[in-house]
Amino acid sequence: MISLEEKRKEALRKWELLENNNIPxxxxxxxxxxxxxxxxxVLDTVRKTLKENKLKAKIIQVGCIGPCYLEPLxxxxxxxxxxxxxxxxxxxxxxxxxxxxxxxxxPLPNLAAGYFGKNGQESTNGIPxxxxxxxxxxxxxxxxxxxxxxxxxxxxxxxxxxGYDGLINAFKMGPEKVIAxxxxxxxxxxxxxxxxxxxxxEICRNSPGSVKYMICNxxxxxxxxxxxxxxIESDPHCVLEGLLIASYAIGANHGYVYxxxxxxxxxxxxxxxxxxxxxxxxxxxxxxNSGFDFDVTIKEGAGAFVCGEETAQIGAIEGKRxxxxxxxxxxxxxxxxxxxxxxxxxxxxxxIPNILRNGAAWxxxxxxxxxxGTKTFSLVGSVRRGGLIEVSxxxxxxxxxxxxxxxxxxxxxxxQTGGPSGGCLSEEFLDIPVEYEAMTAAGSIMGSGxxxxxxxxxxxxxxxxxxxxxTQKESCGKCVPCRVGTWQxxxxxxxxxxxxxxxxDLSKLQILAETVxxxxxxxxxxxxxxxxxxxLRYFRSEYLAHVKEKYCQSAVCKELVVYEIxxxxxxxxxxxxxxxxxxxxxxxKAELHSIDLYRCIKCKACYEVCRYDPxxxxxxxxxxxxxxx
Amino acid sequence: MKExxxxxxxxxxxxxxxxxxxxxLNIQEKFGYISLEAIKYTSRFLKISExxxxxxxxxxxxxxFTEPGKKSIKVCMGTACHVRGGQFLxxxxxxxxxxxxxxxxxxxRFDFQRATCLGCCTLGPVVQINEDIHSRMIVxxxxxxxxxxx
Numbered sequence: 001m002i003s004l005e006e007k008r009k010e011a012l013r014k015w016e017l018l019e020n021n022n023i024p025x026x027x028x029x030x031x032x033x034x035x036x037x038x039x040x041x042v043l044d045t046v047r048k049t050l051k052e053n054k055l056k057a058k059i060i061q062v063g064c065i066g067p068c069y070l071e072p073l074x075x076x077x078x079x080x081x082x083x084x085x086x087x088x089x090x091x092x093x094x095x096x097x098x099x100x101x102x103x104x105x106x107p108l109p110n111l112a113a114g115y116f117g118k119n120g121q122e123s124t125n126g127i128p129x130x131x132x133x134x135x136x137x138x139x140x141x142x143x144x145x146x147x148x149x150x151x152x153x154x155x156x157x158x159x160x161x162x163g164y165d166g167l168i169n170a171f172k173m174g175p176e177k178v179i180a181x182x183x184x185x186x187x188x189x190x191x192x193x194x195x196x197x198x199x200x201x202e203i204c205r206n207s208p209g210s211v212k213y214m215i216c217n218x219x220x221x222x223x224x225x226x227x228x229x230x231x232i233e234s235d236p237h238c239v240l241e242g243l244l245i246a247s248y249a250i251g252a253n254h255g256y257v258y259x260x261x262x263x264x265x266x267x268x269x270x271x272x273x274x275x276x277x278x279x280x281x282x283x284x285x286x287x288x289n290s291g292f293d294f295d296v297t298i299k300e301g302a303g304a305f306v307c308g309e310e311t312a313q314i315g316a317i318e319g320k321r322x323x324x325x326x327x328x329x330x331x332x333x334x335x336x337x338x339x340x341x342x343x344x345x346x347x348x349x350x351x352i353p354n355i356l357r358n359g360a361a362w363x364x365x366x367x368x369x370x371x372x373g374t375k376t377f378s379l380v381g382s383v384r385r386g387g388l389i390e391v392s393x394x395x396x397x398x399x400x401x402x403x404x405x406x407x408x409x410x411x412x413x414x415x416q417t418g419g420p421s422g423g424c425l426s427e428e429f430l431d432i433p434v435e436y437e438a439m440t441a442a443g444s445i446m447g448s449g450x451x452x453x454x455x456x457x458x459x460x461x462x463x464x465x466x467x468x469x470x471t472q473k474e475s476c477g478k479c480v481p482c483r484v485g486t487w488q489x490x491x492x493x494x495x496x497x498x499x500x501x502x503x504x505d506l507s508k509l510q511i512l513a514e515t516v517x518x519x520x521x522x523x524x525x526x527x528x529x530x531x532x533x534x535x536l537r538y539f540r541s542e543y544l545a546h547v548k549e550k551y552c553q554s555a556v557c558k559e560l561v562v563y564e565i566x567x568x569x570x571x572x573x574x575x576x577x578x579x580x581x582x583x584x585x586x587x588x589k590a591e592l593h594s595i596d597l598y599r600c601i602k603c604k605a606c607y608e609v610c611r612y613d614p615x616x617x618x619x620x621x622x623x624x625x626x627x628x629x
Numbered sequence: 630m631k632e633x634x635x636x637x638x639x640x641x642x643x644x645x646x647x648x649x650x651x652x653x654l655n656i657q658e659k660f661g662y663i664s665l666e667a668i669k670y671t672s673r674f675l676k677i678s679e680x681x682x683x684x685x686x687x688x689x690x691x692x693x694f695t696e697p698g699k700k701s702i703k704v705c706m707g708t709a710c711h712v713r714g715g716q717f718l719x720x721x722x723x724x725x726x727x728x729x730x731x732x733x734x735x736x737x738r739f740d741f742q743r744a745t746c747l748g749c750c751t752l753g754p755v756v757q758i759n760e761d762i763h764s765r766m767i768v769x770x771x772x773x774x775x776x777x778x779x
Contacts, residue, residue, distance in 0.1 A: 036749035224708030302689035386751035
C-alpha cells in the first residue's frame with residue numbers, strides 16, 4: 001500500500017495537469033438536479049459530437065455548483081484559457097458549443113454565463129467572472145468549496161484540494177484538542193436545532209464504555225430541501241472526512257451513514273468514496289499510523305420524516321419502527337445498542353474538515369457573535385434564481401431573497417423556513433439576521449436549510465394545510481397530542497379552505513396548536529404547529545377572509561374560486577373547448593365561449609391553454625369572490 | 630426458483646435484527662413489492678416473527694405490499710412543487726387514468742405514487758415517469774405525455 005503522502009503527490013501532479021491542460025476539458029454537472037434538467041442527454045451529445053469530429057477532449061462529471069436554475073451547466077476549458085461555463089444547455093446547444101469552441105476556438109461569448117479565472121487568467125470577450133454573477137457574489141463557500149470543481153468519484157481530486165489535511169491535523173492534536181478547537185470555532189449543529197457540536201462530543205467522550213458509535217444523519221425528509229443530497233453527490237469525501245474526525249474525537253470505532261434509500265446517486269458515490277478510502281488506508285485498522293481504527297457502514301433507510309429525529313433514527317438503524325423515545329438518557333450517553341452515540345448532520349460534518357484544516361480563528365471570521373460560520377440553504381419556490389446557496393450567518397433575509405435569489409416574479413408575500421417544522425415569515429421580517437436565536441424569536445426555526453419563497457400566488461392557509469397534512473401523515477402515532485392533535489388541525493384547516501368554517505374555528509385552531517406544541521414527545525410534534533401558528537400570527541387577515549368572506553386572495557383554494565371567461569378577451573379559438581376533460585366549456589368557432597360551472601372540475605387545463613398558447617386570448621381567469629354575509 | 634432469489638439476497642447479510650430494513654429494501658428492489666411470501670422467508674431467516682416484520686415494514690412509507698404497475702408515475706409533492714401548483718398534476722393523473730395516489734390501473738399498466746421530494750426543486754413542479762423526470766410541468770403537457778405513454 002502506498003502512503004497517503006505519495007498518493008497526494010501523485011494527485012497534485014494530476015491536478016496540475018488538469019489546470020495546465022494540453023487537451024480541452026469538458027465539465028458537466030451531473031448531480032440529481034443536473035440530471036433532472038437533462039444533463040445525461042447533453043453528455044451523450046457531447047460524446048457523439050467529439051466522436052463525429054474526431055476531437056480529443058477529456059470529459060469530467062462534476063457535482064452541483066449551486067445555481068440550479070441554470071442547469072444543465074456545461075463548462076469548457078481550452079488549453080491556455082480559463083474554464084468557461086454555459087448555462088441551460090440542451091443537446092443542440094451542446095453540439096454548437098463543442099464544435100465552436102474546439103474547432104473554431106470561438107468561445108461564443110453570447111452564450112457563456114461566466115468564467116472561472118485562476119492563476120491570473122483573465123476574462124476573454126467580455127464574459128463575466130462566474131463568481132461575480134449576482135447570485136454568487138454575496139455567497140461564502142466553505143462547505144461547498146469543492147462542489148462543481150472536483151470529480152466526486154475521484155479521491156485524487158479531493159486530495160489535491162487539501163483533502164484529508166484536517167484529519168492529519170486532528171491526529172496530530174489528539175481528541176481533546178480537536179474538541180477544544182471545535183468549541184473555539186463555535187460550531188453549532190446544522191441540522192436545525194443549533195446545539196453546540198463540541199458539547200455533544202464532550203458528553204459522549206466522557207461517557208464510560210469502550211464501544212461508541214458515530215452516525216451521520218442524511219435522513220433529509222423535508223420536502224423542498226436538497227442541501228445534504230447535493231453536498232454528498234458533489235463532495236462525498238468531505239463528509240466522510242468529517243465523520244472520521246468526529247469519531248476520532250469521541251472515541252468511536254464504528255460509524256454509520258444513515259441515508260434515505262431514494263438517494264441512489266448519493267449512496268453510490270458514498271460507497272465508491274468509502275472504497276477508495278480503504279485503498280488509501282483511510283479506513284480500517286491503524287489509520288495513518290495513528291493507532292485509530294475506524295470502519296463505516298452506509299445504512300439505507302426507508303423514508304419516514306420522523307427518522308431525522310435522533311432516537312427514532314437509532315431505532316431505524318436497529319431494524320425497528322422509527323419511533324422517538326423520551327429523553328434523557330440522551331443518545332450521547334445511551335444510544336445505538338445502548339452505547340454512547342453521536343448523531344451529527346451532514347453539513348456539520350462537512351464543516352469539520354475546514355475548521356481542523358484552517359483553525360478555529362479562521363472559521364470565526366465568518367458569521368456573527370454566537371453564530372459563527374456559514375449555512376447552506378436550498379432557495380426555492382417563487383424565486384427567480386433558485387438553487388443551492390451558502391451564506392455567512394447573520395446575513396439579512398432580504399439579501400438572500402432579493403440579492404441572491406433575484407426576488408419574486410409577482411409581489412413578494414413571505415418566506416417559509418425550516419420545512420414542516422418551521423414557520424412562515426412575512427415581509428416585515430426580511431430585515432432580521434439569519435441566525436438561530438433571531439429566527440426562533442420570530443416564531444420560525446433555522447431548520448436544516450429549506451427556504452421556500454412565496455409570492456402573491458401562494459395562499460398561506462393552503463400552505464399551512466399542506467405542511468400539516470405532511471406532518472400528520474408522518475406522525476409516528478406514539479403520543480396522543482401529535483397523533484390526534486395534528487389530525488384535528490387538518491380537519492379545521494380543511495374546513496377553512498373549503499369555505500365551511502365557523503368563526504370560532506380560528507381560536508380552536510390556535511388553542512389546539514399550542515397544546516400540540518407543548519405536549520408532544522419529540523421534535524416533530526413540538527414543531528408541527530409552527531406553520532399554523534406563524535401564519536395565524538402574521539397572515540391573520542387571510543385566514544379571516546377565508547372564514548368570514550369565503551374569499552381566497554391568491555385564488556388557490558379550489559372550492560373558493562370560479563373559472564370565468566373574460567368576454568372582452570375571448571377570441572373564440574376553441575382551444576379550451578378541446579382541452580376540457582368534462583366538456584364544461586361550450587362555444588362555436590370565433591364566438592364567445594362559456595363555462596358550465598356545474599361541470600367544471602377546476603383542473604386548470606383551459607387556463608393554461610388560454611394563457612400560454614399564442615393563438616389564445618388569455619381570457620380565462622380564476623377568481624375568488626368576496627362573499628359578504 | 631423464487632426461493633433461490635431470496636437466498637441470494639439473504640447471503641449478503643449477517644442475519645441480525647438491524648438487517649431487517651436493508652433486506653426488505655433489497656427484496657422490494659428485486660420484486661417491486663413485499664409479498665406475504667417474502668415476509669415468511671425473511672421471518673425464517675432473521676428469526677423474527679412475521680408480525681414484527683409487518684409492524685416495521687408498514688411504518689415506513691417506502692415499502693409497498695401490492696404488485697406495482699408497469700409504468701410508474703410519481704408526482705412530486707415537495708413544498709416547492711406544491712407552491713407552483715403540483716396538486717393540479719396529481720389531480721390530472723387522477724382524472725386521466727381514473728386512479729388516486731397509491732393505486733394501480735385495472736390493466737396494471739400505470740402505477741401512481743407520490744414522492745416527498747425528488748431533489749430538483751428549482752425545476753418544479755416535476756413528475757417522474759419511470760426514470761424520466763419531466764420538469765416545469767403543466768396540466769396540458771402532462772395530459773399529452775400520458776397519452777403518448779398510452
